[in-house]
Amino acid sequence: MSSKTLSSLFHGNKFLPPYSTPSFNHKRSTYTYPPNKFVPYYNPQIGNKILCLSKSNSDTRKEDIVIVGAGIAGLATALALHRVGIPSLVLEQSETLRKGGTSLTLFKNGWKVLDILGVGNELRTQFLQIQGLSIKTDEGKELRSFEFKDVDPSQEVRAVERRVLLQTLADALPPNSVQYSSKLAKIETDQGTGETRLELTNGAKLSAKIIIGCDGIRSQIAQWMGFPEPKYSGHCAIRGLAVYSEGQPHQPRVSYIYGRGIRAGFVPVSQNKVYWFICYNRSSPGPKVSNPLEVKKEALDLVKNWPSELLTTIDLTPDDKISRAALEDRWLWPALTPPVSKGGVVLAGDAWHPMTPNLGQGGCCALEDAIVLAKKLSSAMKHGQGSVEDAMRSYGDERWARVFPLTIRANLVGGLLQWDNPVVCAVRNGFVIPKVVQIGPLLEHTNFVSEPL
């Protein structure tokens, strides 16, 4: 990064007094700060992109674009904007990027976006390309098997460690693009300027012309815009990332196992890691269980007589790589749900369209949102094609037509796969899966057309 860009980043930062300009050591990728009252907190163990403010300041810091949330949507949007020459500041409530967590499967639409963002190949080298999928009964009998390339030669499927995906996106941003320990507490519109004011839980205040709400399924920004709470689907999921120290033994294929009212699956991620999940019916989400031993025990109890390869995978999962989630979504009914933008505030990713993971598309769609939004904003801001508000509306129209049907489809697919009626399950296993199901139409939603940024 040029010293001009770097110094403008800091001189424009009202949290730091003017004499506190840091010097950047390019060889060690660290900053040195002169002594002052508002010293940013640099954590050398985490890396050079950590800038946390140790003290709040009553001044309001002005930004052009603030993105709230450094998840997939927030980081990909910041990177897409950066690639078109538009800087932004990402606020993340946590002290670091998500370090634990498991994996998510990215299909060819996700890879297309990662290529456009310039990080696809870096990720490809770390994760196995998955060749196909097999479906078995809970007794281990194979019902059906498909090769992805047979139905779509352009399909690309890889299970990616979420931690690595986030870090790769963040590393491609200019230093200090992400400000950690910055939890949004309050959002309001300044009636005078039309700008949006944000207040963080540490008391810091910002105002920005554009706010992009990427703060996930519990989005405070979506709530402020009038969106209803996401709805529980009737299913929960436990997922984990097993570590095989001697190398994992599986073919690069997704293995699904279907029971009654419960299904599981596992997929190799790399030479020594395997991602797995169990999805099961539950009338209510129940209390949040965060003790990993309890979650692992629940997982093993749910599938206790199932094929041993699944049980071994669960056993080999470290404590920080297992979690349980209630599956929720929000259907964006036209006329009933608020539009995606309000003034200069717009939503992306789960903050706007949480969907159940039955099609593996929530993260892929968050990536797609990033590209479409950055293109529309770039047309308005850099090429003067319409106003920013028009750009946001146009983004909303284009993306609504994509994500609303997918959200419904994911929900319906989940309902079908979670059937627990013994007769229905017998027909599914004896006829529907072996004779009727075609993988091609099931993956048509992974087609995503986009020009480079």
Ligand SMILES: Cc1cc2nc3c(=O)[nH]c(=O)nc-3n(C[C@H](O)[C@H](O)[C@H](O)COP(=O)(O)OP(=O)(O)OC[C@H]3O[C@@H](n4cnc5c(N)ncnc54)[C@H](O)[C@@H]3O)c2cc1C
């Ligand atoms: C069980 C399960 C399996 C899944 N499998 C897949 C899959 O295989 N493929 C796929 O594509 N998708 C999958 N998904 C969906 C995918 O995980 C989500 O769609 C994706 O993570 C959405 O990214 P996001 O950035 O919108 O939200 P998040 O990942 O939730 O990120 C939101 C970020 O905002 C931050 N934040 C929240 N509130 C605030 C605040 N007030 N102030 C500051 N920061 C804040 C959070 O700390 C977080 O970093 C799965 C989901 C589940 C539950």
